Amino acid sequence: MEYTKERIGNVSTVTLILVLILVLIAVMIVAISIGVVNIPFEKVWGVVSYNVVHTLTGIEIGDPNLYAKGATYDIVWNIRSPRVFLAAVVGMSLALAGVVMQATVQNPLADPYILGMSSGASLGATFCIATGAAALGGMVLGRFTLAFFAFIGAFISAMAVLALSSAGGRTTSVKLVLSGTIISSLFGAFSNLIIVTAADAEEIQELTYWMLGSFASAQWYKIVVPAIALAICIIYFTTQCRHLNTILMGDEVATTLGIDLSKKRKIYVIMTALLTACAVCFCGVIGFVGLMIPHIVRAITGNNHWKLMPLSVLVGGVFMVLADIAARTVLGGAELPIGIITAVCGAPIFAYIMIKKTYSFA
Amino acid sequence: MIDLDSVAIAINKKMIVEDVVMNAEEGQFVGIIGPNGSGKSTLLKAVYRVLKPTHGAIFIDGTDIRQCTLKESALKTAVVPQHSYSSFDFKVKDIVLMGRSPHKKSMEFDNETDLNIADECLEKVGMTDFADRNFSSLSGGEQQRIVLARALAQQTKCMVLDEPTNHLDVKYQLQLMDVVKSLGVTVLSALHDLNIAAEYCDKLYMMKGGHVYTYGTPEEVLTAENIKKVYDVDAVVEENPHTGRLSITYISDRTKRMRAAKE
Numbered sequence: 001m002e003y004t005k006e007r008i009g010n011v012s013t014v015t016l017i018l019v020l021i022l023v024l025i026a027v028m029i030v031a032i033s034i035g036v037v038n039i040p041f042e043k044v045w046g047v048v049s050y051n052v053v054h055t056l057t058g059i060e061i062g063d064p065n066l067y068a069k070g071a072t073y074d075i076v077w078n079i080r081s082p083r084v085f086l087a088a089v090v091g092m093s094l095a096l097a098g099v100v101m102q103a104t105v106q107n108p109l110a111d112p113y114i115l116g117m118s119s120g121a122s123l124g125a126t127f128c129i130a131t132g133a134a135a136l137g138g139m140v141l142g143r144f145t146l147a148f149f150a151f152i153g154a155f156i157s158a159m160a161v162l163a164l165s166s167a168g169g170r171t172t173s174v175k176l177v178l179s180g181t182i183i184s185s186l187f188g189a190f191s192n193l194i195i196v197t198a199a200d201a202e203e204i205q206e207l208t209y210w211m212l213g214s215f216a217s218a219q220w221y222k223i224v225v226p227a228i229a230l231a232i233c234i235i236y237f238t239t240q241c242r243h244l245n246t247i248l249m250g251d252e253v254a255t256t257l258g259i260d261l262s263k264k265r266k267i268y269v270i271m272t273a274l275l276t277a278c279a280v281c282f283c284g285v286i287g288f289v290g291l292m293i294p295h296i297v298r299a300i301t302g303n304n305h306w307k308l309m310p311l312s313v314l315v316g317g318v319f320m321v322l323a324d325i326a327a328r329t330v331l332g333g334a335e336l337p338i339g340i341i342t343a344v345c346g347a348p349i350f351a352y353i354m355i356k357k358t359y360s361f362a
Numbered sequence: 363m364i365d366l367d368s369v370a371i372a373i374n375k376k377m378i379v380e381d382v383v384m385n386a387e388e389g390q391f392v393g394i395i396g397p398n399g400s401g402k403s404t405l406l407k408a409v410y411r412v413l414k415p416t417h418g419a420i421f422i423d424g425t426d427i428r429q430c431t432l433k434e435s436a437l438k439t440a441v442v443p444q445h446s447y448s449s450f451d452f453k454v455k456d457i458v459l460m461g462r463s464p465h466k467k468s469m470e471f472d473n474e475t476d477l478n479i480a481d482e483c484l485e486k487v488g489m490t491d492f493a494d495r496n497f498s499s500l501s502g503g504e505q506q507r508i509v510l511a512r513a514l515a516q517q518t519k520c521m522v523l524d525e526p527t528n529h530l531d532v533k534y535q536l537q538l539m540d541v542v543k544s545l546g547v548t549v550l551s552a553l554h555d556l557n558i559a560a561e562y563c564d565k566l567y568m569m570k571g572g573h574v575y576t577y578g579t580p581e582e583v584l585t586a587e588n589i590k591k592v593y594d595v596d597a598v599v600e601e602n603p604h605t606g607r608l609s610i611t612y613i614s615d616r617t618k619r620m621r622a623a624k625e
Binding site: 106107108238239240242243245246248249250251252253255256257258259260302303304306 | 407410411412431432433434435436437439440441443448449450451452453456457460461463464466468469470471516
């Protein structure tokens with residue numbers, strides 16, 4: 001199974017990865033060009049490539065007066081790009097977290113939120129928005145306040161699940177899933193308690209929008225943390241493909257093939273929890289992507305993580321950028337929460353994949 | 363090669379296995395027999411480190427297994443567990459290649475050598491034509507042979523098998539046992555078929571209620587008296603004129619009643 005020789009259908013895996021990277025870039029350019037004012041693709045490409053290279057390396061690949069000034073520059077780089085880049089990063093993060101979580105709990109129906117992170121993040125956000133913690137925290141944390149509370153909520157829930165599942169013996173996949181359900185309902189109840197007792201109508205609306213997810217408030221500063229988390233996780237989990245494959249064979253088999261499952265599970269859960277929390281805390285709980293994307297890709301590549309993981313990550317990015325285009329164009333001027341789009345687009349695709357016979361989980 | 367020193371195993375504070383001393387010399391084929399619930403599988407699970415003994419120690423190749431990482435253990439001992447269920451499907455070839463995992467660093471891809479080893483192992487179990495099939499599309503017996511091929515791909519000095527001939531047709535029972543026997547590695551295997559045990563094992567441990575009831579050569583262990591005491595079944599043990607091995611014939615209560623009625 002030399003990587004370059006490994007094939008999916010008639011195409012080598014590496015070719016497919018390269019093609020998908022190009023597709024992702026193309027989709028992002030299209031997404032940036034679409035808006036109230038449509039901007040030609042070549043202008044978008046010029047501005048984005050100039051600024052990406054300039055930000056990362058300091059090298060100027062063109063005329064700064066053309067690419068780093070003026071109305072086009074403002075719209076492309078300061079207004080639209082952050083949103084599209086954030087969508088791509090979050091899409092990739094959720095897809096990666098989904099792939100890893102499905103292997104970690106050996107359940108093809110797992111998603112990044114299975115450890116209660118969505119309800120944890122929601123509780124954090126609710127606490128922040130509805131109790132006046134925002135004003136207090138805002139003095140210290142400034143614009144990161146809401147994200148901070150959501151992150152803490154998500155991370156606390158994941159750690160609570162991990163602690164609960166390893167109490168009284170080793171962590172098994174069933175205990176992880178059950179603990180996730182327990183913590184989810186508990187945190188959900190706390191959120192509802194705060195909403196019922198403390199929130200006014202405006203705060204409830206704000207929360208509803210937050211919980212369904214949106215990239216509308218994307219800014220460059222919001223991308224840094226999720227992007228770093230994504231980069232670290234991609235590097236780490238690429239080294240874990242072999243183990244992830246083996247874990248899918250079940251606890252006993254993985255153990256006899258030399259994998260310390262208890263330890264690996266804890267590391268994987270902590271890494272995916274961080275990754276998911278970083279994604280969720282800036283743009284709310286976007287459902288379905290982390291469950292659906294790995295599934296769709298699985299139907300094409302099979303369960304081998306050497307293929308499944310890179311392709312899921314890229315497809316996740318492409319899908320989220322497309323979904324975000326829909327979110328801001330379908331209603332004309334108004335914004336639709338992206339969670340609605342991901343579910344509405346995802347459900348039929350998912351149903352088709354499930355009915356298709358080549359589907360590869362037994 | 364494999365040594366168990368007064369091993370006891372409790373699950374949920376209930377003693378399943380107690381005070382078991384067992385030994386398999388290098389190259390020996392050692393069988394563990396005994397009725398359902400006698401602790402065979404539990405004992406083997408401790409050997410392949412899914413369970414931890416509550417007392418005693420297990421040595422493989424002279425080293426206490428607690429001193430080894432799981433990866434080191436996987437390089438010494440390959441396991442064919444009783445049945446493995448997974449909700450995820452893989453190509454047969456990929457499953458056999460998983461047997462190469464303990465030999466690999468985490469970022470290392472399988473190379474030509476690994477592929478050749480996997481092919482050889484598939485050939486040994488007679489499953490070459492199934493390499494590109496999905497594991498889930500195979501019958502229980504075929505799956506068992508693939509799992510054996512995966513264990514072979516580990517290329518270890520010891521093998522632990524838990525009732526490996528379950529689900530297999532007669533032909534493949536014999537084929538599987540022949541393959542394992544021909545490897546010349548140290549084997550510790552739970553077996554439910556006493557005729558198979560008599561045919562292939564150099565040494566047998568007969569278990570009852572979590573203890574070793576008796577052990578020795580098949581001739582010493584497989585007597586009508588022991589079978590009656592441990593399995594509560596009447597049997598006739600004789601030398602099979604065709605094989606020169608022991609042959610065990612069970613006599614059911616129904617047969618006994620019918621005989622009594624005739625007389």
